[in-house]
Amino acid sequence: MYRKVIFPVDLSHIDQLTKALATAADLAKHYGAEICYVGVTGEAPAPGARSPADYADKLAAFASEQASKHGVTTASKACVSHDPSVDTDKTLMSAINELGGDLVVMQTHAPSAMDYIWAGHGDTIAAHADVSVFLVR
Structure with missing residues (x-):
């Protein structure tokens, strides 16, 4: 059913991705x-x-560690943005399309009042991706 899973990752928040990585x-x-x-x-x-x-x-080192830890095939793609705080969602959407992913798995947080003002990355990707998106809390 799925052949390529795309996992957006922020290397500065690895400790918060445990459940989504396992999923x-x-x-x-x-x-x-x-x-x-x-x-x-x-x-x-x-x-x-x-x-x-x-x-x-x-x-790439992180992807290799995950392959060894979970016994799966992995790859990595680093995308360079002029301003990641502004265009991370657009950059991720481009990568999902370019890589031909058919499932996106992302860690997300419980909704808060701020999410009604600024949508989180997971919300934006789920709303605009042409493929299935699995948000893990």
């Missing part, structure tokens, strides 16, 4: 699908990476 791995095993971890970074140095190339290396 994606379980689905990938069940369907024999690949998981592609997609991250968005800026062009300027950031606390997690000195450059886009450094970020890509860290994301």
Whole structure:
């Protein structure tokens, strides 16, 4: 049913993704699908990476760790944005389409009052993606 699972990941919040990572791995095993971890970074140095190339290396290492941990096939794609705080959703949507993913698995949070003003990334992706989106709380 699924052949490529796209998992948007923020490397600075790995500790908050445990449940969604396990869900994606379980689905990938069940369907024999690949998981592609997609991250968005800026062009300027950031606390997690000195450059886009450094970020890509860290994301690839994370994907490799997940493959070993869960026994699934993984890949990674680091996307560079001029301003990740503004265009992360647009950048993720482009990556989902480019990679040909047929399922997106994302960690999300419980809704709060602020979500009525600014939608979270998961809400936006679920509303606009042409593929199934599984939001994990």
